[in-house]
Amino acid sequence: MIDTVDVGIKIGGAAGQGIQTIGAVLSKTFQRGGLYVFGVQHYYSRVRGGHNFFYARISNKPIYAMRERVNLLIALDHASIDEHLGELERGVVVVDRDSVKVDSESESLFHVPLKSIADDVGGSQLYANTVATGAVLGLLCYPFDILSDVLSQTFKKKGDAVVEKNIASARAGYDYAQKNFPGRCPIMLEPVEKPNSRMLITGNEAVGLGALAAGLKFLSAYPMTPSTGVMNYVASKADSLGVVVEQAEDEISAITMAVGASFAGVRSMTTTSGGGFSLMVEALGLAGMTETPIVIFLCQRPGPATGLPTMTEQGDLEFALHAAQGEFPRCVLAPKTADDAFYITSKAFNIADKYQIPVFILSDQYLADSVFTCERFDLDQIKIERYLMKDAELEGADYMRYKFTKSGISPRALPGTAGVLVVADSDEHDEAGHINESVENRVAMSDKRMGKLSLLRKEMSLPAVYGPAHAPLTLIGWGSTYGPLKEAVDILKAEGVDVNLISFNEIYPLPIKKINKILERAEKTVSIENNATGQFARVLKAELGFTVSHSILKYDGRPFTPEYIVRELSKMVVV
Amino acid sequence: MVSVDDFRGGETAWCPGCGNFGVLMAVKTALVKLGKMPHEVLLVSGIGQSGKLPHYMKCNTFNSLHGRTIPPATGAKAANHGLTVLAVGGDGDTYGEGGNHFIHGIRRNPDITMIVHNNQIYGLTKGQASPTSDLGMKTKVQSHGVFETPLNPLALAISLDCGFVSRGFSGDINHLSSLIAKAIKHKGFSLVDMLQPCVIFNRLNTFKWYKERVYKLSDSDYSPDDRTAAFEKSLEWGDKIPLGVFYERSGPSFEDNLPALADGALAKQINHPDAGTLNKLIEMFM
Numbered sequence: 001m002i003d004t005v006d007v008g009i010k011i012g013g014a015a016g017q018g019i020q021t022i023g024a025v026l027s028k029t030f031q032r033g034g035l036y037v038f039g040v041q042h043y044y045s046r047v048r049g050g051h052n053f054f055y056a057r058i059s060n061k062p063i064y065a066m067r068e069r070v071n072l073l074i075a076l077d078h079a080s081i082d083e084h085l086g087e088l089e090r091g092v093v094v095v096d097r098d099s100v101k102v103d104s105e106s107e108s109l110f111h112v113p114l115k116s117i118a119d120d121v122g123g124s125q126l127y128a129n130t131v132a133t134g135a136v137l138g139l140l141c142y143p144f145d146i147l148s149d150v151l152s153q154t155f156k157k158k159g160d161a162v163v164e165k166n167i168a169s170a171r172a173g174y175d176y177a178q179k180n181f182p183g184r185c186p187i188m189l190e191p192v193e194k195p196n197s198r199m200l201i202t203g204n205e206a207v208g209l210g211a212l213a214a215g216l217k218f219l220s221a222y223p224m225t226p227s228t229g230v231m232n233y234v235a236s237k238a239d240s241l242g243v244v245v246e247q248a249e250d251e252i253s254a255i256t257m258a259v260g261a262s263f264a265g266v267r268s269m270t271t272t273s274g275g276g277f278s279l280m281v282e283a284l285g286l287a288g289m290t291e292t293p294i295v296i297f298l299c300q301r302p303g304p305a306t307g308l309p310t311m312t313e314q315g316d317l318e319f320a321l322h323a324a325q326g327e328f329p330r331c332v333l334a335p336k337t338a339d340d341a342f343y344i345t346s347k348a349f350n351i352a353d354k355y356q357i358p359v360f361i362l363s364d365q366y367l368a369d370s371v372f373t374c375e376r377f378d379l380d381q382i383k384i385e386r387y388l389m390k391d392a393e394l395e396g397a398d399y400m401r402y403k404f405t406k407s408g409i410s411p412r413a414l415p416g417t418a419g420v421l422v423v424a425d426s427d428e429h430d431e432a433g434h435i436n437e438s439v440e441n442r443v444a445m446s447d448k449r450m451g452k453l454s455l456l457r458k459e460m461s462l463p464a465v466y467g468p469a470h471a472p473l474t475l476i477g478w479g480s481t482y483g484p485l486k487e488a489v490d491i492l493k494a495e496g497v498d499v500n501l502i503s504f505n506e507i508y509p510l511p512i513k514k515i516n517k518i519l520e521r522a523e524k525t526v527s528i529e530n531n532a533t534g535q536f537a538r539v540l541k542a543e544l545g546f547t548v549s550h551s552i553l554k555y556d557g558r559p560f561t562p563e564y565i566v567r568e569l570s571k572m573v574v575v
Numbered sequence: 576m577v578s579v580d581d582f583r584g585g586e587t588a589w590c591p592g593c594g595n596f597g598v599l600m601a602v603k604t605a606l607v608k609l610g611k612m613p614h615e616v617l618l619v620s621g622i623g624q625s626g627k628l629p630h631y632m633k634c635n636t637f638n639s640l641h642g643r644t645i646p647p648a649t650g651a652k653a654a655n656h657g658l659t660v661l662a663v664g665g666d667g668d669t670y671g672e673g674g675n676h677f678i679h680g681i682r683r684n685p686d687i688t689m690i691v692h693n694n695q696i697y698g699l700t701k702g703q704a705s706p707t708s709d710l711g712m713k714t715k716v717q718s719h720g721v722f723e724t725p726l727n728p729l730a731l732a733i734s735l736d737c738g739f740v741s742r743g744f745s746g747d748i749n750h751l752s753s754l755i756a757k758a759i760k761h762k763g764f765s766l767v768d769m770l771q772p773c774v775i776f777n778r779l780n781t782f783k784w785y786k787e788r789v790y791k792l793s794d795s796d797y798s799p800d801d802r803t804a805a806f807e808k809s810l811e812w813g814d815k816i817p818l819g820v821f822y823e824r825s826g827p828s829f830e831d832n833l834p835a836l837a838d839g840a841l842a843k844q845i846n847h848p849d850a851g852t853l854n855k856l857i858e859m860f861m
Contacts, residue, residue, distance in 0.1 A: 260650025
């Protein structure tokens with residue numbers, strides 16, 4: 001049996017110091033060596049300065065969350081020492097003492113003159129972060145050639161000179177560490193021999209890729225952290241797949257443009273965060289009333305108002321569920337991981353098209369910006385089902401956009417088709433799409449729309465149960481908390497605690513009977529959510545009549561760690 | 576051949592004598608003049624008395640929300656640029672609630688025609704001031720008279736270098752329908768602001784009031800190709816009110832700027848993205 005390798009590396013510094021680049025290059029270098037990487041970004045709402053960090057956890061076994069311990073700290077600023085030295089566990093610090101003054105003379109502080117090496121080798125202090133990257137790998141005795149390849153790829157677009165300077169700077173940092181601190185780093189990392197087909201991808205990139213794979217043709221959005229990554233990713237690949245990406249003047253325009261594009265026949269989505277979604281609310285109802293398919297990527301950050309713009313929370317679940325006046329069907333999906341985000345995004349488009357309703361992909365900053373190691377995405381699992389009328393069906397038909405059917409789903413034709421007129425209305429309307437305020441029509445149309453929800457409910461997937469089917473303690477989570485919860489269960493199991501986890505990613509509508517069957521097996525239940533009031537627990541109560549016995553709520557803008565969950569459970573004496 | 580009757584929709588619910596009747600006839604006449612078939616036309620409307628127009632027409636329609644005409648029309652045009660897309664709104668709809676979309680719609684320049692029923696009053700909500708109400712107009716709400724400077728839609732559009740800026744009058748259907756036809760033919764965002772009396776709530780800007788003041792630019796030696804002159808002309812209001820095309824210039828439309836449309840309308844393209852390309856995208860993460 002191979003020993004478990006599990007290392008935490010934290011890179012701290014001011015915005016603009018290239019922390020993300022170091023993080024991305026290191027992550028890729030380890031992933032290329034067959035290791036599993038999980039990376040988390042922590043940043044503030046500023047372009048320069050402040051204190052940000054990137055945390056990468058590396059293991060030779062699959063990992064799903066960050067851990068609190070740090071084995072290697074790259075301190076590019078003084079705040080890194082102040083804030084993270086205490087997190088060090090059997091670890092070392094790489095610090096350029098020429099520019100970061102540190103009082104301590106601890107043996108675990110490894111001085112690497114990052115800036116002067118960068119100046120000497122790269123001709124600019126800008127290369128200090130690459131020197132640091134090299135130094136880290138030198139300390140860990142990880143093969144340099146993998147890093148060299150990754151650097152070539154990363155900086156290819158900037159030209160050969162930049163690539164060469166980066167490689168030279170990294171090499172200098174690598175050699176400096178090996179020469180000055182031989183055998184002094186208590187941890188080592190080595191590549192796993194077998195080649196792998198795994199991907200290193202963020203939650204936002206996975207949503208963007210999932211949308212492209214699902215045949216997205218039109219994306220309109222207004223930039224808003226932390227959702228912007230999806231728009232950025234799709235825009236960067238739009239030309240290769242013939243997709244229109246338009247930055248709208250505001251979120252109202254963003255969503256109504258997407259609704260218009262969808263009405264005219266293409267798969268459309270908009271991306272935003274809570275503040276932007278606040279502006280989109282009226283158009284959510286427009287999509288509901290006109291029965292226009294639309295996918296809304298709602299990437300949560302702590303509110304209310306501007307809140308904590310760059311941090312994480314699961315505070316908009318009830319907002320998504322209840323937004324807009326009146327009653328109409330909607331669907332809410334909350335991916336758990338990057339690969340789940342990829343597959344669930346394609347499902348979101350199929351549901352939207354099938355039921356002609358708005359569908360939410362509810363993510364959050366933690367999932368959006370975290371880097372996951374996933375098995376290669378399987379395109380065979382992506383089925384594109386448009387549910388549009390075929391030409392033959394349209395032949396000679398007296399088409400009515402809102403025709404009453406048993407399912408409540410009216411056959412959908414597109415404007416521009418000869419012999420067919422598509423009439424859609426935000427007023428209450430009759431089958432033909434024209435204003436109708438009669439009692440009979442209102443009731444029939446409302447029943448038609450809401451009937452689609454009952455049908456969709458039956459199609460929703462059940463939550464996954466991790467651990468034994470029966471356990472005296474059951475953790476309940478939804479969306480992105482899956483990773484930390486799963487690892488908390490692993491920690492508890494290792495300590496001999498009998499526990500399981502029910503994690504939801506298809507949030508609404510819930511298949512009530514089937515879920516009740518799962519929940520009625522549970523004894524003590526703890527709902528664990530990244531919000532202040534236990535919104536999902538309230539959904540369970542409202543939808544299923546199920547009451548959780550305990551809850552752990554975190555609303556400090558930071559994500560859960562497995563350790564935090566275990567500590568909180570211990571405090572509650574439920575463990 | 577297609578006729579005005581082919582575009583005839585449901586029973587109207589406008590007040591007798593409403594300026595909207597002239598607009599409805601002018602829109603239909605323009606479409607017939609251009610030989611458009613009902614299925615080739617998409618009419619996107621907002622909410623207000625103007626927003627009811629789709630219900631009295633027979634073509635593809637999307638009756639949107641108050642103020643939200645330009646964005647869905649833009650999205651629909653991008654998705655299927657083969658459609659002739661008309662956006663219809665009122666003055667509150669287009670210049671008030673949808674003001675931001677008006678500004679940025681002009682900048683974006685989709686090939687849509689924005690037809691604005693500008694009666695200088697809120698009709699559907701029964702008589703409040705609109706963004707274009709004249710100074711001093713008294714209403715139930717503006718009991719001391721309107722003091723906000725009226726928005727000048729033509730001057731605003733010209734300041735944004737809108738490619739087609741015009742004003743019509745619902746009392747002159749022939750002139751109005753020829754303006755609408757020109758606007759539809761113009762490639763890019765085209766504005767047809769229409770003076771259209773509200774016979775119930777606007778006692779100031781009545782049919783007679785307009786009739787006494789309007790004159791046609793085409794009757795003078797005015798040429799719509801000079802932006803500065805157009806801006807100056809757009810400021811003319813009061814005793815004399817010009818009608819016609821104030822400003823016209825050509826340039827690439829929103830759709831011209833979208834490489835994705837090179838292979839034809841998005842809505843007609845196959846729904847399955849190329850697997851080879853997707854695999855390449857996946858490999859970039861490996």
